[in-house]
Amino acid sequence: MKKEILARSLVVFFIIIAISIPFVGRWLISRKQGTIIDLHARTFENGGWSMDTLQTRVGVPIRIRMTSEDVVHGFAIGGYEMIPLEVPPGEFVETTLTFDKPGEYTFFCNRWCSPNHTRMRGIIEVMP
């Protein structure tokens, strides 16, 4: 009787392991690649960036997938060495950022997109 319970328990255990393998795999991949953040750009008059504060930790990659909902925008970060990106309407542009120092970094649109273009900015908070 005890052997039968043990055998049934083992079967259940292996079924649970087999079911969880794909989820664990995806979790490990997402940990390695970092969190994906969807960031939508609109002219300041139409709402500006869809998020004005992004957060990450030193050394943890942050993946940002950007698109524009109207005109061509740009993406650049003050104090972070990167080639500014062009964010065309209807297309997705992805970048991965890893910060080596804590602090607040300003991200902004670097393309003239409207009279309030210079107000299109946000903060990336990098915690230790």
Ligand SMILES: [Cu+2]
């Ligand atoms: Cu702009």
